Amino acid sequence: MREVLAQAAFQLFLERGFERTTVDDIVARAGVGRRSFFRYFPSKEDVVFPDHDRCLAEMTEFLAAVDDGDPVGAVCDAARIVLRMYAADPEFSVQRYRLTREVPGLRTYELSVVRRYEQTLAGHLRGRFGADGDGALRAEVIAASVVAAHNNGLRLWLRSGGAGDPEAAVDHALDLVREVWERPAEPSPALEKPGPAGVTTTGSGDNEVIVMVAAKGTPMWRVVQQIEAAVGES
Amino acid sequence: MREVLAQAAFQLFLERGFERTTVDDIVARAGVGRRSFFRYFPSKEDVVFPDHDRCLAEMTEFLAAVDDGDPVGAVCDAARIVLRMYAADPEFSVQRYRLTREVPGLRTYELSVVRRYEQTLAGHLRGRFGADGDGALRAEVIAASVVAAHNNGLRLWLRSGGAGDPEAAVDHALDLVREVWERPAEPSPALEKPGPAGVTTTGSGDNEVIVMVAAKGTPMWRVVQQIEAAVGES
Numbered sequence: 001m002r003e004v005l006a007q008a009a010f011q012l013f014l015e016r017g018f019e020r021t022t023v024d025d026i027v028a029r030a031g032v033g034r035r036s037f038f039r040y041f042p043s044k045e046d047v048v049f050p051d052h053d054r055c056l057a058e059m060t061e062f063l064a065a066v067d068d069g070d071p072v073g074a075v076c077d078a079a080r081i082v083l084r085m086y087a088a089d090p091e092f093s094v095q096r097y098r099l100t101r102e103v104p105g106l107r108t109y110e111l112s113v114v115r116r117y118e119q120t121l122a123g124h125l126r127g128r129f130g131a132d133g134d135g136a137l138r139a140e141v142i143a144a145s146v147v148a149a150h151n152n153g154l155r156l157w158l159r160s161g162g163a164g165d166p167e168a169a170v171d172h173a174l175d176l177v178r179e180v181w182e183r184p185a186e187p188s189p190a191l192e193k194p195g196p197a198g199v200t201t202t203g204s205g206d207n208e209v210i211v212m213v214a215a216k217g218t219p220m221w222r223v224v225q226q227i228e229a230a231v232g233e234s
Numbered sequence: 235m236r237e238v239l240a241q242a243a244f245q246l247f248l249e250r251g252f253e254r255t256t257v258d259d260i261v262a263r264a265g266v267g268r269r270s271f272f273r274y275f276p277s278k279e280d281v282v283f284p285d286h287d288r289c290l291a292e293m294t295e296f297l298a299a300v301d302d303g304d305p306v307g308a309v310c311d312a313a314r315i316v317l318r319m320y321a322a323d324p325e326f327s328v329q330r331y332r333l334t335r336e337v338p339g340l341r342t343y344e345l346s347v348v349r350r351y352e353q354t355l356a357g358h359l360r361g362r363f364g365a366d367g368d369g370a371l372r373a374e375v376i377a378a379s380v381v382a383a384h385n386n387g388l389r390l391w392l393r394s395g396g397a398g399d400p401e402a403a404v405d406h407a408l409d410l411v412r413e414v415w416e417r418p419a420e421p422s423p424a425l426e427k428p429g430p431a432g433v434t435t436t437g438s439g440d441n442e443v444i445v446m447v448a449a450k451g452t453p454m455w456r457v458v459q460q461i462e463a464a465v466g467e468s
Binding site for chain 1: 341342343345346349368370371372374375377378379381382383385386387390393394397398403406407410411414415
């Protein structure tokens with residue numbers, strides 16, 4: 001049913017444009033009732049990206065089970081799950097790519113989808129790096145790099161009309177990121193100094209409290225970083 | 235007029251929520267006609283981010299004029315233009331940050347704004363690296379890293395309620411990116427600057443420390459407020 005609705009919607013978007021297609025048009029084409037549509041898709045935008053929720057769930061599951069030894073490699077592999085979803089149906093993926101470039105509302109929607117992947121990858125890295133010191137910063141920057149590299153490779157393939165194997169371009173792009181982030185770092189003056197603040201949480205439930213002790217002169221942003229690390233806020 | 239409309243809109247968003255405020259409400263509060271609103275802002279979302287167009291223009295101008303020698307440094311400096319826009323009005327920036335976190339439509343809008351900055355930075359790097367070989371790939375990945383690092387530092391400051399100097403956190407974050415993409419790294423003068431205003435309470439001399447206790451669900455800006463109140467800093 002989901003599939004049938006997505007196909008009907010897409011035919012209509014291509015025939016008469018996204019803006020001029022209504023949900024009523026889609027259910028009429030699919031031969032189902034209006035309520036069926038909203039059971040599967042919260043909005044007309046969602047029907048353009050029917051697989052991202054499943055893909056995000058798969059990514060989360062993969063990362064929960066992955067080996068701890070190579071966190072940057074793990075998030076690169078997690079990104080490849082998205083690639084495989086696109087590669088599984090080249091024709092649909094290419095049509096969607098073209099449609100998305102023409103409809104500003106879809107481009108914005110796609111950005112929010114991409115952001116959810118990025119946050120999922122960053123969350124995994126934060127868990128591995130620890131959110132102390134620069135853990136959260138590194139997690140966010142690496143997640144953004146991985147997503148940008150993946151999308152660069154994916155877009156090359158989509159622009160080519162879905163010809164050939166997209167994996168080579170994406171592997172190459174992700175290798176660049178791994179190579180850069182897994183090279184041993186030369187310490188910079190700032191990185192050598194761990195933040196002098198310590199934060200612990202005690203108690204439980206509603207009575208849980210944060211206790212923070214920081215050396216005189218600790219910058220406020222560092223204090224905030226440390227507290228957030230302790231309470232696990234992202 | 236632009237300013238007056240933005241202020242009226244923000245008062246209303248804070249009073250009755252973004253969704254329940256109409257453009258008619260905004261123009262009534264500002265004491266102007268409906269057409270004036272749409273002369274300045276294409277939509278209600280745009281009024282929440284009144285300065286980004288100007289900021290993007292400034293960024294483009296800066297990059298067009300910048301020295302060729304250090305492209306990664308140049309895009310980091312370009313990102314700091316955004317930071318300065320936020321830092322110029324801490325109260326407005328913090329209010330907007332809280333509002334944006336509560337209204338999904340604004341978060342999505344903000345993603346599209348961030349994407350425009352990222353594309354501007356990537357465009358500059360592509361011009362410098364050349365689009366051959368990995369030029370475009372490196373441009374996109376570095377632009378994404380710079381934006382993620384900038385936003386990490388900016389968010390720490392926004393979550394702290396706009397307390398202190400946001401530049402230290404952003405400089406630190408951007409330096410991580412430069413260090414990774416420009417090895418061997420040169421220590422930047424920014425890193426040698428001491429952090430923003432320190433916070434102190436008990437002890438004496440070098441052993442002086444802050445001790446802060448807060449309920450776990452306390453919002454970060456409130457925590458920072460409490461720390462500052464305790465040490466008599468504003």
